Amino acid sequence: MIDSKLDSYILEKYFKSYNRDFQKLSESSIKHYCEAIKKISQILRSSNKVQDSLYEITDLNELDDIRQFLDKNQEYQELDERGHRMYSCGFKKYYEFATASGFEKIGINISDFDNITDEVDNSPVLITDTVSHYKRSTILKNQVMLSSHYLCEINKKHTTFTAKASNKQYMEGHHIIPIKYQKEFKANLDVYSNIICLCPICHRLLHYGIDSEKEPLLTTIYSSRKERLNHSGIVLTKDDFLDLTLRA
Ligand SMILES: [Zn+2]
Ligand SMILES: [Zn+2]
Incomplete structure (x- = not known):
């Protein structure tokens, strides 16, 4: 409890x-x-x-x-x-x-919320209690996708199909720094600045692709999100960022 x-x-x-x-x-x-x-x-x-x-x-x-x-x-x-x-x-x-x-x-503009910083209590009890909730975060992901106008943040030209649920272009929400690394951060990783709207190909590539193909995407994400992540208290050098996201 x-x-x-x-x-x-x-x-x-x-x-x-x-x-x-x-x-x-x-x-x-x-x-x-x-x-x-x-x-x-x-x-x-x-x-x-x-x-x-x-x-x-x-x-x-x-x-x-x-x-x-x-x-x-x-x-x-x-x-x-x-x-x-x-x-x-x-x-x-x-x-x-x-x-x-x-x-x-x-x-x-969802980035206007980035100055809301949130610290996470990394005590083991809290983590085990909330881990199942942490994983899905569909409320935050949907808010981010809507704010991105259902366009892939790697390349706005990536097209998919119309989703039945939203009647918008189908996209997926992705945690840039995976929630499983929460223990390594004081700042909450389940925040708008750490969630990105991606087309399913880019998304799956990040989860299942080989490093050399993941890296250019991660570099793009780092340059476009570095500042926003900083605002939310998630501070990382590019090397640390790549290190963490490549081993994801
Ligand atoms: Zn993902
Ligand atoms: Zn894409």
């Missing part, structure tokens, strides 16, 4: 910044949304849907399951009614953020 901590989730930090800096919501509305999510987390905890908080959910399908669960949960529905829909409004706002459907409307 993880102790409840203030702002201990990257999605929570991003969501707060999204509301404050991009949606330009008042402090009182932000507080209302936070209260709503706190209460929702409590309901989810008592039903064993989460260990600690709604913000620990990093997978979009899981978030959808939770949405359906809440729709059918009587305690929640009654609470929401008494609270003049404050809870469902809060969840809706969060869902809009998590699915990135609000990003396009207000034209968010």
Whole structure:
């Protein structure tokens, strides 16, 4: 069991910044949304849907399951009614953020979030507890892909096909520095600056290709992301970067 901590989730930090800096919501509305999510987390905890908080959910399908669960949960529905829909409004706002459907409307440049630094508690307990969540991160990946307009960040001309789920060009999200190296970093690796939108060929090449073919791609990624990674507290020389990503 993880102790409840203030702002201990990257999605929570991003969501707060999204509301404050991009949606330009008042402090009182932000507080209302936070209260709503706190209460929702409590309901989810008592039903064993989460260990600690709604913000620990990093997978979009899981978030959808939770949405359906809440729709059918009587305690929640009654609470929401008494609270003049404050809870469902809060969840809706969060869902809009998590699915990135609000990003396009207000034209968010995802790199504007890079100054939000996040340190990871590398104690073994936390890592084993959250490792399955860390791996997928589809919420963050989808947000990044949308912000990249579903274009391959190695070469915008790489084309694929139209994905059924999004009705956009099919792309994949990739952690530039693999999450399995989290232990070597204080800064959280599961952040926007460390996630890239790639076409499936470039993506598979990075995972399954030979070093000499991976290296040019990694060099491109390093030069385009070095600064953004730095902003998020992920500081690496080119040699260290190649070393780490080639052995991935
Ligand atoms: Zn990958
Ligand atoms: Zn590509």
